[in-house]
Amino acid sequence: MSLSPPRPVARLGLVLLAVLTALAASVAVASTASAHVTVSSGDAAPGGYGLLAFRVPNESDTARTVALRISIPEEAALASLRIQPVPGWTATLTESELDEPLESHGQEITRYVSVVEFRADAGAGIAPGQFQVFALSGGPFPDADTVNFPTVQTYDDGTEAAWIEPTVEGQDEPERPAPVLTLASAEANGDGTAAAEEDSGHGHGDVSDSGDASGLALFLAILALFTGVAGVVLGYRAGRRTVSS
Numbered sequence: 289m290s291l292s293p294p295r296p297v298a299r300l301g302l303v304l305l306a307v308l309t310a311l312a313a314s315v316a317v318a319s320t321a322s323a324h325v326t327v328s329s330g331d332a333a334p335g336g337y338g339l340l341a342f343r344v345p346n347e348s349d350t351a352r353t354v355a356l357r358i359s360i361p362e363e364a365a366l367a368s369l370r371i372q373p374v375p376g377w378t379a380t381l382t383e384s385e386l387d388e389p390l391e392s393h394g395q396e397i398t399r400y401v402s403v404v405e406f407r408a409d410a411g412a413g414i415a416p417g418q419f420q421v422f423a424l425s426g427g428p429f430p431d432a433d434t435v436n437f438p439t440v441q442t443y444d445d446g447t448e449a450a451w452i453e454p455t456v457e458g459q460d461e462p463e464r465p466a467p468v469l470t471l472a473s474a475e476a477n478g479d480g481t482a483a484a485e486e487d488s489g490h491g492h493g494d495v496s497d498s499g500d501a502s503g504l505a506l507f508l509a510i511l512a513l514f515t516g517v518a519g520v521v522l523g524y525r526a527g528r529r530t531v532s533s
């Protein structure tokens with residue numbers, strides 16, 4: 289004769305299993321979303337200047353991120369570009385010739401910064417479970433809605449994560465999407481125009497990490513946890529009522 293657990297206990301076990309499954313899935317979504325290298329700006333607009341914040345999480349469990357190479361396509365060439373120093377990192381700028389010169393403040397620009405590379409000093413880098421923000425300031429930005437910045441992340445074990453795949457509207461997000469900057473309208477910035485101001489007078493504040501899909505994923509994970517706990521409680525109470533009846 290086989291013995292089976294009482295029905296309330298079995299029901300409670302099923303509910304608990306569902307809770308753990310939902311929580312694991314939510315945490316996996318949060319981890320995947322937060323692993324992307326992203327770029328954001330609160331003031332970059334077509335024709336204007338702005339501050340770009342590249343958020344770089346370390347997705348390795350064992351290796352440090354020791355280098356970041358940001359490519360700037362020619363269609364997004366900036367007449368002026370500056371970096372914000374990061375303690376423990378050295379930045380290198382690479383220039384390229386423009387097929388079509390740019391005009392900025394009455395001057396013809398024939399070369400632009402096409403690659404910005406940050407490399408960690410000895411013993412430094414982004415450790416597992418951490419992230420770093422790298423900031424660039426410049427302009428004028430092109431007359432476009434979005435700009436892609438293909439980026440390669442290098443680890444101290446020799447592996448690389450190439451965030452270079454384009455995101456196509458209407459299609460699923462690629463596995464390694466290139467960071468996409470959304471340019472705000474001039475009206476959204478509150479100045480009514482997209483005037484190009486002098487680079488030395490931008491007046492940007494400190495870089496802050498903007499909200500992204502990882503925040504939503506974390507919220508969903510917490511929601512799944514509370515929903516699951518509520519299910520366990522209700523299942524347990526229902527089991528007690530069944531036993532008592």
